[in-house]
Amino acid sequence: MRKMNGEEFDELVGFFDSMARTSWLSAVHDRIKQETGSWLDKKVIDVGCGTGRLLLKGADEAQQLTGVDLSSEMVKGAVQNFFFHNRSEKSSFLIGDACELPMEDHEFDIALSTCVLFLLPEPIEGITEIHRVLNPGGVTAMLNPSPEMNQLNAHQYAKRNDITGFELTSLLKWANVSTRRHRYSQEELTDILSSLHFSNIRHVEVLDGLATITIAEKVSEI
Structure with a gap:
């Protein structure tokens, strides 16, 4: 499969920053922050950080926040x-590939990855890298579209929740991209993470089951 190019996302900075501030995605970010527990004195990395909106939610707590994105404009x-x-x-924010993170082993206590894994040509490579940079006992939280995510279901969810305008447009765009890339069931995510030496794996459905937050703990080296 072809390697991803950061330039594909350079012109979408405004779109993604606005999307991160929508009521629906901002609420999901809040849930991710909640599910990862306290960030007090923790070193946190966001792989595919976009414009940093998720990391900002823990900026008052964390010891150090690091973002990596393939797009130089997202990093800016x-x-x-x-x-x-x-x-x-x-x-600190760095330009980097999720499948080749520019970090040493065991640097972080918490690793986040939202709306990224499903885009990767080889998702397992990205999860392997997250495992590598986490401390033993470190926690990862990932957000991915579920098999239920598609244009029709996303539109029905928006109608039920009075989501209109740009908020609707951005949700439908995510649904459209999801159907052309990867969508994961909870069982698939559990199998992948278990095979890569994560444990205590659990899943939280968000957006009425259109997406899944997956939380797991690193227990050993690969």
Whole structure:
């Protein structure tokens, strides 16, 4: 499969930043933050960080926040957002491939990855890298579209929840991309993570089952 190119996303910075601030995705980010527990004095990495909106939710707690994104323009957007919120001193953002993270082993306590795994040509490579950079006992939280995610179901969800305008457009765009890439059942995610030496795997359905937050703990080396 072809390797992903960061330039594909450079022109979408405004779209993704606005999408991260929608009521539906911001609420999912809040749930991810909740499910990973306290970030107090923790080193946290977001793989495929976009413009850094998820990391900002724990900026007052964490010891250090690191974002990696394939797009140089997304990284610039994240740096700008953290500067605007006066949190630059505890953050760093790097251009990098999720399948070849520019970090040493065992650097982080929490690793996040939202709306990324399903885009990767080889998702297992990305999860392997997350495992590598986590400390033993470290936690990962991933957000992925479920098999139920498609245009029709996304539109019905939006109708039930009075989601309109850009919020609807961005949700339908995610649904459209999902159907052309990867959608994972909870069983598939459990099998993948178990094979890569994660344990205590659990799943939280969000968006009425259109997507899944998966939380797991690193227990050993691969």
